[in-house]
Amino acid sequence: MTIVLDGLAQGYGTSTIIENLSVTLRPGITALLGPNGAGKTTLLRTLATIMPPRNGRILIDDVEIDGERSARRIRDHIGYLPQDFGFDPQMKVVDFVTYAAWMRGIPSNRWREAVGETLEMVDLTDRRRSRMRSLSGGMRQRAGIAWAIVGRPRVVLLDEPTVGLDPRQRLQFRKIVAGLGETVVVLSTHLIDDVAAVCDRVIVMHGGVARFDGSVAELSTLGHDGLPGHSPLERAYMHLLPEGERSL
Template identity: 45%
Template sequence: MDIRVEDVSYAYGSRQALSGLTWHVRPGITGLLGPNGAGKTTLLSLLVTLNRVRTGTVLVGDHDVSDPAGRRAARRVIGYLPERFSLVAGMRVGDAVAYAAWLNGVSYGECFPAARRALARIGLAERERSRVRELSGGMRQRLGIAAALAHDPAVVIMDEPTVGLDPSQRLRLREVIHEIGRDRTVVLSTHLVEDVAHLCDEVAIIDEGRMRFSGPAHALTAMIDDASGGGGRGSKLERAYDHFLRYGWPGG
């Protein structure tokens, strides 16, 4: 399922957060990068219908989220993992995911099988009877993904899913995200260029509320090869991102 953002602007009072932003997201995993305050969370909040689109258009599949019927339909096909989320600590893992499925419109009879499928998918099937509080940080992040996946959405939006995880947990989570991206449209918002380099074919970069680059990662890294000869530390993608943040964006 594709997502199309066309000429979207958004302001909080006099603070302009997004300015005339256009973006086309295709199936697979797309990384959304940008410095603090760039507008990533604002953009995600419009995609997942937490904030209203007032200027421009956002289509999730065929659903136009500017109108109420489109928003309701879009919510059925979107799974969202916010940067900060809480699940009831005393609940059993299986119940927490089944409840998320029910909140997203899955019938009562289907909630528990749906929760089991989602837990199996993210490698937590054996923890179904554990309490949420008994899970490690990495497992809790995976549980958050299971909750976002339980209604089997075609689109999954994740805001900083690997933040605060140790390297081994981060690798495990990357495997999970990679697996989810095989048959869905996944948007991964992050500060970690390394995660994008490992997981994403497509990259979008926003800065000061504007889309500065959108396309395959190799197209961005090819530009830096042209600009600086490609030397220096870090992955090619990191060098390209740092270069353009420091020296400005092509055409911008």
């Protein structure tokens, strides 16, 4: 699976959020870093085919996504977890994840196996019969991650997936993501240590443009001791922000 963004522009109403963004995404784990309002969520919604491009092009495996008809051809291959995902509080966890499998077009004779495997991956097997309303915030977030990855879609888009997870659960999340293999994974996060632990590539966004696109190691070289931050990667991120936004 390859995703090509060519001169992408995106926005809401009269506001432009992303301007002239051109990147190619291939299998591997890409982090989106940037302050609130940088365009990360808008980009994920565009990649999820929820929003057609305002200008420019998006191609997923050479299929140009220019409307609902073309979007339908590719959605079965995309798992998307918004930051604030909705759910029926009365629904059982197993039914919530099975519903995701149905929406993704997974054949019904594979639901039991796919859902069971996914609930084991997110450590919710023992809560499979629990109702969503009864889950803690961290459990609910893990159920959302299960929604996004059930059936191993070829593209997984995660918006702040580790919010609400405790340190042990975050380590487990990293293991899950690292095991997705030949999947295009794009995750938006504010947690630099998650980026350092699991990501192959980093795109730093600010003001709707990509200020950096490269490997974690390449980003780490941009920082220096005079910048705020507790690690080379944090200082490198601060280096890419406008000078007026670097103070803590």
